[in-house]
Amino acid sequence: MLPGLRYPPGPAVLVVGHPGHELRVHRWLEVCRPRVHVLTDGSGRDRSARLGETTAVLTGAGATPGSVYGRISDAAVYTNLLSGRVDGFIALAEELADDFRDAGWVIADAAEGYNPTHDLCRMIVDAALRRLGRPLPNFEFVLAPGAPEGPAALSLELEDDALARKLAAARGYRGLQAEVTAVERLGIDALRREVLSPARPASESRDPPFYETFGRTRVADGQYGRPILYRPHVVHVADALRRWQKAA
Ligand SMILES: [Zn+2]
Numbered sequence: 536m537l538p539g540l541r542y543p544p545g546p547a548v549l550v551v552g553h554p555g556h557e558l559r560v561h562r563w564l565e566v567c568r569p570r571v572h573v574l575t576d577g578s579g580r581d582r583s584a585r586l587g588e589t590t591a592v593l594t595g596a597g598a599t600p601g602s603v604y605g606r607i608s609d610a611a612v613y614t615n616l617l618s619g620r621v622d623g624f625i626a627l628a629e630e631l632a633d634d635f636r637d638a639g640w641v642i643a644d645a646a647e648g649y650n651p652t653h654d655l656c657r658m659i660v661d662a663a664l665r666r667l668g669r670p671l672p673n674f675e676f677v678l679a680p681g682a683p684e685g686p687a688a689l690s691l692e693l694e695d696d697a698l699a700r701k702l703a704a705a706r707g708y709r710g711l712q713a714e715v716t717a718v719e720r721l722g723i724d725a726l727r728r729e730v731l732s733p734a735r736p737a738s739e740s741r742d743p744p745f746y747e748t749f750g751r752t753r754v755a756d757g758q759y760g761r762p763i764l765y766r767p768h769v770v771h772v773a774d775a776l777r778r779w780q781k782a783a
Pocket of ligand 1: 552553556650653678
């Protein structure tokens with residue numbers, strides 16, 4: 536723990552939609568040593584490789600992989616959203632609710648309307664916490680480029696040595712080179728601050744969200760078959776999670 540900062544008591548748990556998100560809170564991983572659940576396997580390029588990279592980051596920072604670790608492919612997330620299949624998402628919420636029993640606090644992706652998997656991650660975590668029936672401190676961190684942060688509940692300013700370790704972890708992460716280069720072009724000082732904000736519910740995300748507008752453009756270009764839409768696809772999962780969390 537760092538002097539001068541107060542953290543909630545009890546074990547910290549991090550839940551991310553994609554492998555690689557953990558790099559955004561690398562210093563926090565080092566300080567709080569959470570167990571880390573990763574919903575998807577980062578497929579698209581090299582499936583197993585990306586989870587392996589995340590394991591290396593977690594081990595290097597003193598954090599631990601959780602029981603949910605690359606459970607579903609991104610392709611399956613999209614297929615399930617488009618076809619209205621919710622059982623896989625409910626099963627993830629069920630498992631996380633179980634895992635949260637001994638947790639002291641939870642951190643997960645922010646719902647930014649940027650990527651459906653990030654928003655689903657937030658929805659699943661919030662449903663699992665409500666099902667748990669015990670209030671736990673619940674924080675988010677932003678991922679989308681230029682996304683507005685909520686008020687800082689906990690923020691870390693990285694010293695040069697911590698920033699150097701974070702940069703080394705990011706540069707060593709195969710499959711994220713383009714993202715790392717983009718950040719370096721913006722200036723690595725953008726990586727110096729890690730902000731955790733009180734979680735905002737996914738239902739407050741913009742409507743239509745960015746992923747919907749972007750998806751429609753891709754369909755028009757002939758690059759996508761069907762876009763993920765906030766209504767009905769994402770709202771259908773939100774409704775199913777709400778029914779499940781009340782059925783305890
Ligand atoms: Zn992502």
